Amino acid sequence: MTDQKLGPPPVEGLSDVAWARVERNVFTRMEGTVTNAVAAREVRGERKNPWFWLAVPGAAAAAFALAFFSIKGPAQQPAGHGSDEPSRVVSGASPTSVSFGDAHVTLDANSAVLMDQKDAKPTALLENGAATFAVAPRGDRGAFTVMAGDASIRTSNGELHVAREGERVEVSVETGSVEIRFHGREIPVGAHHTWSSDRPSDVK
Amino acid sequence: MAQRAADGDRQAQRELFHQLKKPVHHTLYRILGANRDIEDLIQDAFLEIFRALPSFRGDSSLNRWAQTIATRQAFLSIEKRKPAAVDLDVVEDEIVDKDPDAHRVALARQAAKRLYAALDRIDAKQRIAFALAVIDGLSLAEVAEMTDSSLVAVKTRVWRARRDLMRRAAKDPVLASYLAEFGGGDA
Numbered sequence: 001m002t003d004q005k006l007g008p009p010p011v012e013g014l015s016d017v018a019w020a021r022v023e024r025n026v027f028t029r030m031e032g033t034v035t036n037a038v039a040a041r042e043v044r045g046e047r048k049n050p051w052f053w054l055a056v057p058g059a060a061a062a063a064f065a066l067a068f069f070s071i072k073g074p075a076q077q078p079a080g081h082g083s084d085e086p087s088r089v090v091s092g093a094s095p096t097s098v099s100f101g102d103a104h105v106t107l108d109a110n111s112a113v114l115m116d117q118k119d120a121k122p123t124a125l126l127e128n129g130a131a132t133f134a135v136a137p138r139g140d141r142g143a144f145t146v147m148a149g150d151a152s153i154r155t156s157n158g159e160l161h162v163a164r165e166g167e168r169v170e171v172s173v174e175t176g177s178v179e180i181r182f183h184g185r186e187i188p189v190g191a192h193h194t195w196s197s198d199r200p201s202d203v204k
Numbered sequence: 205m206a207q208r209a210a211d212g213d214r215q216a217q218r219e220l221f222h223q224l225k226k227p228v229h230h231t232l233y234r235i236l237g238a239n240r241d242i243e244d245l246i247q248d249a250f251l252e253i254f255r256a257l258p259s260f261r262g263d264s265s266l267n268r269w270a271q272t273i274a275t276r277q278a279f280l281s282i283e284k285r286k287p288a289a290v291d292l293d294v295v296e297d298e299i300v301d302k303d304p305d306a307h308r309v310a311l312a313r314q315a316a317k318r319l320y321a322a323l324d325r326i327d328a329k330q331r332i333a334f335a336l337a338v339i340d341g342l343s344l345a346e347v348a349e350m351t352d353s354s355l356v357a358v359k360t361r362v363w364r365a366r367r368d369l370m371r372r373a374a375k376d377p378v379l380a381s382y383l384a385e386f387g388g389g390d391a
Contacts, residue, residue, distance in 0.1 A: 009316030026250045
């Protein structure tokens with residue numbers, strides 16, 4: 001064969017896109033599990049109630065009618081549900097801008113962001129490249145979160161630029177402030193400052 | 205973070221996912237090799253991790269605990285799937301590149317492919333013990349912890365796995381040579 005040792009078989013990593021797909025599917029399936037578990041509990045509770053036996057055929061009839069009229073009726077967009085679905089934005093050779101709730105996202109060239117609005121908690125997963133996030137004041141609503149590599153960047157008001165290359169992440173805050181969670185640490189970063197995963201304790 | 209994730213905090217769960225994704229993937233890949241179902245298996249492992257999280261007591265590190273669950277998922281996957289239908293002598297790649305580095309990489313790929321093809325044909329528990337202890341270099345005690353087995357059981361499995369692999373390698377010089385690299389194991 002060869003005199004040189006080959007070493008243990010290499011572990012071939014998944015691409016960022018594959019990881020984003022896995023993450024999305026895990027959390028989608030978890031939502032399904034929770035929903036099913038709650039439904040099962042509710043059904044178990046309902047069984048003691050005599051109205052349950054009337055409600056089941058009633059619900060079945062309603063579901064059938066809804067399905068029937070959905071098929072027969074005029075073509076319509078599904079009402080409102082689509083906005084909760086994660087969506088991916090990929091830029092080509094030039095930057096791309098997109099609105100995400102009350103945030104404005106500008107992707108640098110050759111970048112990809114997966115955006116999720118589940119539970120009214122807007123989250124943008126920077127799969128690769130870089131993007132600028134301009135987040136309008138969110139008041140009492142939950143923070144806007146950008147995930148990049150192992151960093152989780154939260155802001156309730158501000159403009160920040162996040163760049164990712166492999167597992168290396170750099171965050172530049174233009175206005176407002178952010179809180180970065182990285183490997184168990186929480187690092188506040190104010191306007192006109194930069195943080196990098198190379199030196200997670202330092203804010204420049 | 206683990207506690208918040210166990211309480212259903214979605215943000216904490218996502219952070220935990222990012223913390224654990226590499227060790228979980230590493231364990232699955234090390235046991236199963238290149239696998240077209242790897243994404244599904246990672247998903248299954250994480251669903252199990254989040255389901256079992258409330259029972260995590262911190263006896264081991266979170267990473268090791270997650271790897272234990274990944275090992276269990278790998279075991280279930282091996283048990284479920286059909287035996288490999290391809291014979292060792294038909295999985296050979298032709299190596300034509302003359303560049304020494306490229307040649308070495310191609311050899312390593314071919315050797316790994318043959319090793320995992322051979323592992324496909326041995327008992328699941330033996331395979332897991334061999335992959336973790338011999339290929340990945342974990343201690344027998346660590347493997348025992350990850351597989352919820354005794355030290356003696358792990359040692360026996362590694363020994364039997366090596367014996368079976370060597371038997372299969374008798375007609376396969378590439379595999380035999382590669383296995384010799386792992387000769388200093390625990391068996």
